[in-house]
Amino acid sequence: MIIKQLSVFLENRTGRLTELTGILAENDINISAFSIADTTDYGILRMIVGRPDAAADVLRKNGFAVRITDVVGMIVPHKPGGLHKALQIISDNGIAIDYMYAFASGDCKATVVIRADSLDRIIDVLQEHKLELLQAGDVYQL
Template sequence: MIIKQVSVFLENKSGRLNEVTKILSDVDINISAFTIADTSDFGILRMIVSDPDRACETLKQNAFSVQTTEVVLAKTPNKAGSLSKLLDILQKEEVFIEYMYAFSMNDDGAVTVIRPTRIERCVEMLQKHKTELVRASELYSL
């Protein structure tokens, strides 16, 4: 239920994102989801990948600044109001969210990647409210 996310610090230069994707592709690591937050000087690429430990090791060997963080993946129906219901649960249970992003799986639903300040509490509250959580073992079959 708690998944490792890979964060890569990138200089805001042409081609840096492409370098990361090629490096991961060369070692057969799949990117399931990603988001980029940027400033004028640098960006942070956050990714859910098929092998986070190997991705970090490989990227570090190629001179990238990389770290892992823990996130929760919540699965919801892909229809209007589903995200609002998820956020209502977290707000009512006083789970603070640092950031989040999502991806759609069309008819199979949507997955929201959540980085809470207290990850165990987040998992506990989502389970209490019968929210389907994605396990690491099933992540790569999505």
């Protein structure tokens, strides 16, 4: 239920993201989800990859500053109100969300990646309310 997320510091210059994705591709590491928060000079790329430890190692060897962070993936209905219902449960239980990002595929489900003040607590609350959690095996490469 805990998923490893890579946070990568990226200089804000042309080609840096392309370089990173090329390194991952050359090392047969798939990106399942990502989000970029940027400023004028740099960005933070947060991503879920198929082999997080290998990705962190290869990126560090290529000069990238990488941090591995634990997050939780939650599955919600991909329809109006699907996310709201889940967030209401989280809020009602006093859990603070540090950040989140989401993606949806062609089916009727969306995946939300969450970093919260207490991952154990959010997992307990989501399971208690019968919400589906993303499993590491759903995103990691074998």
